[in-house]
Amino acid sequence: MGISCLPIAPSQRAKLISAGYKTLNSLSSVSPSDLARDLNVAVHEAADILKIASENRLVERTFGGGQAIVPGAQTAWDIFREEQTLKHITTFCDDLDTILGGGIKCKEVTEVGGVPGIGKTQLGIQLAVNVQIPADYGGIGGKAVYIDTEGSFMVERASQIAEACIRETLDNFVFQHKDYQMCPEGMQTNTFLSNIFYFRICSYTEQIAVINYLDEFISEHKDVKIVIIDSITFHFRQDFDDMALRTRVLSGLALQLMKLAKKYSLAIVLLNQVTTKFTEGSFQLSFALGDSWSHACTNRIILYWNGDERYAYIDKSPSLPSASAPFAVTNKGIRNAVLLCKRTRMM
């Protein structure tokens, strides 16, 4: 079992790898103070990493592969183990990564919603870039599919975000590992942009067609690790007199996307708009597309303004506690919020 499967922050993973710790066994005989020195982190942080590592080693040793009773069936334990090895895509905002348990999960459908200008598209572009950070640098080295239904994907912005991502990843790495020979092959802005497969959609029929086509496309491009749809909503908010039909079409799309996520272990991120809904005498913000759509996604994250700060809130997740975290949209992309009180609030 490699370091890449450890459920720790991607930045810590990168530090471990660049300090030469490639497997769990290599961590078995290290003391926290040694590790802290090697990684240039606080001792308690190193101790936490060792604790997680030893727990994972135990898991691995105690339960070797079991045989399924029914072909194709998995025990809950198998699924649990599989989940432990699930990869995460970092958002580059530590607080957001923390409440997400390390970042956006592969094999799951995550819905992100918020008012115009809150940063949905920015998060989408950031993820399309971050998925490409190579495994050697603590990322997962995949490619991205970006389905743009609104026309908000701007190449110049993607280029800025990719450039900042590459520079910071390389800087961190060189800092951690001074004797490492710089080989930024593929670590170039243009390569990062070319690895985003961009589809521009101008109607809901095209949207349905492209989602149908995704299976075929990804079977030819197995290195795609994230599919971003920005936004799932736009074309479904016009011309639908038959709301029941709309619900059926959308549930169909959601099912297909979920299957894709499982089949190719990739992350699916759906951006959604919010609307005002009149309930109990006051207007409240709620996700577009109605109540039945809210069952379609595994995880749901709401982006909102809190004073002048942007916050993300986990509204729905089968495995994560509800929590909110501040984030910022900077010229480099999504980053940590600069706050007086930077603590993550658990609710």
Place this chain on the structure above:
Amino acid sequence: MVPFRAENPLDLPNRKCTVGCPNLDALLDGGVPCASVTELASESGCGKTQLCLQLLLCAQLPESRGGLSSASLCLFSEPPFPLRRLQSLSLSFFGTNDPLDHIYVRGVHSADDLLATLDRVDSLLSNPPSSLPIGLIVIDSIAALFRSDFDNNPVDLRRRSSLFFRIASKLKAQARRHGAAVVVTNQVVDVVGSDGGVRVGNYAWLGSSGRRVCPALGLAWANCVNTRLFLSREEVVVASDGSSEESARVCRTRRWIRVAFAPHLPESAREFVIVREGVFGLLGS
């Protein structure tokens, strides 16, 4: 059959149309983006229409000067169309009235009329009447079409937002297929009460002429535009002889343009002036 081809972002068109002033272009990182919908929102008298007229002309500038070398189309809903002003701007920017030959103008009087017109615009975009392709579509103003025909009840509001999305979807498809820049103008409504409703964009508090306002047409329409620019004005006392009499004061109108939200621009603002020669941003504001 492969219905779709993935595009490489590096091959996507990335053109901008200058607004005719380097300082304003700097705020917009080169101008109004093509294949995208940009909204100008402000109360009346801030300079939306002025800026639109200037854009209609600047689209014809050669690409070496930041333009699109193309004709432009203006759909207006608040007659009369300010032809004289367009003429004087044409003289200021080009020294001649010739550019007016490549500016197509049509009045629209309702949302349905706009939709029908946009259907006809399709063929105009595919077969431009002159040698120049149409690179810019301006709708001035979108808000005027929606302010009278709809009641404040759930059925009408739903019909209204469905229309927003149909119009926006049509505009975005045209912008994308023909690489055209789309600019729409919007009015503002006063914000009543302390709550202020839903915050949209970089500014929690948008003010103009000393009142708190927000762009009209609500949250649904805000979802329909890619970029929202907000224009505001304030009367500022520049000289006073010390007495409290109104007549002794000299007031000047100061105007600002702000990025309320945009996928490619950070929060920023710039002061601008409207003079006979056109609309110009001020340095260092």
